[in-house]
Amino acid sequence: MNMVKMDGAETVTTGAPGVREVRPLKSKIAVTEAIASLVPYPPGKPIEELERELGITGSIKLASNENPLGPSRKAVVAIEDAFMSLHRYPDGSNYYLKEKLSKRLSVPPEALIFGNGSNEIIELLFRTFCVPGSEIVMGEPSFAVYPIISQAAGAVAVPVPLDSEFRHDLDAMAEAITDKTRIVFIANPNNPTGTIVGKEAFASFMKKVPDNVIVVMDEAYCEYVGSPDYPSSLEYVFNGAPVVVLRTFSKIYGLAGLRVGYGITNPELVGYMDRVRQPFNVNGLAQAAALGALEDDEHLRSSIANNIEGYEYLLGELNELGLESVPSEANFFMIKVGDGKKVYSELLKAGVIVRPMASYGLDEYIRVTIGLPEENTRFIAALKKVVR
Numbered sequence: 001m002n003m004v005k006m007d008g009a010e011t012v013t014t015g016a017p018g019v020r021e022v023r024p025l026k027s028k029i030a031v032t033e034a035i036a037s038l039v040p041y042p043p044g045k046p047i048e049e050l051e052r053e054l055g056i057t058g059s060i061k062l063a064s065n066e067n068p069l070g071p072s073r074k075a076v077v078a079i080e081d082a083f084m085s086l087h088r089y090p091d092g093s094n095y096y097l098k099e100k101l102s103k104r105l106s107v108p109p110e111a112l113i114f115g116n117g118s119n120e121i122i123e124l125l126f127r128t129f130c131v132p133g134s135e136i137v138m139g140e141p142s143f144a145v146y147p148i149i150s151q152a153a154g155a156v157a158v159p160v161p162l163d164s165e166f167r168h169d170l171d172a173m174a175e176a177i178t179d180k181t182r183i184v185f186i187a188n189p190n191n192p193t194g195t196i197v198g199k200e201a202f203a204s205f206m207k208k209v210p211d212n213v214i215v216v217m218d219e220a221y222c223e224y225v226g227s228p229d230y231p232s233s234l235e236y237v238f239n240g241a242p243v244v245v246l247r248t249f250s251k252i253y254g255l256a257g258l259r260v261g262y263g264i265t266n267p268e269l270v271g272y273m274d275r276v277r278q279p280f281n282v283n284g285l286a287q288a289a290a291l292g293a294l295e296d297d298e299h300l301r302s303s304i305a306n307n308i309e310g311y312e313y314l315l316g317e318l319n320e321l322g323l324e325s326v327p328s329e330a331n332f333f334m335i336k337v338g339d340g341k342k343v344y345s346e347l348l349k350a351g352v353i354v355r356p357m358a359s360y361g362l363d364e365y366i367r368v369t370i371g372l373p374e375e376n377t378r379f380i381a382a383l384k385k386v387v388r
Helices: 047-054 073-085 095-105 118-129 145-152 170-175 199-208 233-238 267-276 284-293 297-321 340-349 373-387
Strands: 003-006 009-012 112-115 135-140 156-161 181-187 214-218 243-248 261-264 332-336 365-369
Touching: 047 340, 073 284, 095 112, 095 261, 095 284, 112 118, 112 267, 118 145, 118 181, 118 214, 118 243, 118 261, 118 267, 135 145, 145 156, 156 170, 170 181, 170 199, 233 243, 297 332, 297 373, 340 365, 340 373
Parallel strands: 135 156, 135 181, 181 214, 214 243
Antiparallel strands: 003 009, 112 261, 243 261, 332 365
């Protein structure tokens, strides 16, 4: 390393010219044990960086449950139209988006809350309704953000293993509720398994939940669900139950890069969360894009059709290979491949990026997002070479 002097002080730089190294803190800064021991969510590398490291080109990404069709053209045009307003702060009330969704979902505007992705609404729930020591019941494995935010907030995550069919075990989750429980999270469809809980099971569960416990139905992938047994969680909101329904524009609407999600719940709960919500938490381009996306039902239908076609093709090919998979109602599913990490690594060398499930305790599985027809074909071709 090179040594340089600035303002009379000697400073250490890294090998790159002009890049200075930040020295260690002079004293210990106090943080809670919950924060110090927290393992952050591991972000994936950009495709370009993976290709550079592996010496490959033309990779396909089937790892993050994104819509392979991309965003609606109407959403893109809406973004372009909003460019000249970038010097203005966004609408802090999400007024037009709230009015549009209110009519679409037949819910009052005051029952809606918006966030920088539905992740922010999850954080708002913790900041608003939890105190250190609060217990948070959740399925395991499920969305990785639940236990991370629980620990960061000083709450106690209470994971309940999924049943033998990789579904939420609602009976066991009801039994896990104590007088310290503040929130129960149910991802429906569940991520990473793609499974859903049915109407009767959910109705039975709700009868067991105390009135002072918030039940969060995380429905990020609800638009893909085709099962008639999918519960209508909004009915519980209408009936006064403390249910929060989370949805997002990141998945089927193809706006993951803009981060806009929303919650539907009792206006009283919205009022409390609005007290701690930042005033401009959803940026202007995201609001414009979401409004444009809601104008394009054809894009929605095309996305669903692509998902159904892709799932049927992939399932047929996997059956021929003799590989088990978990039945899914989302735009992804899990495949039992034996050594998940090894299969992931071999697929990566072939330029096919999937998600290994070892971090979820499912070492024998990979999770694959349903892509475009040509991407699905390429995935199967690469998988055949690996497993054979």
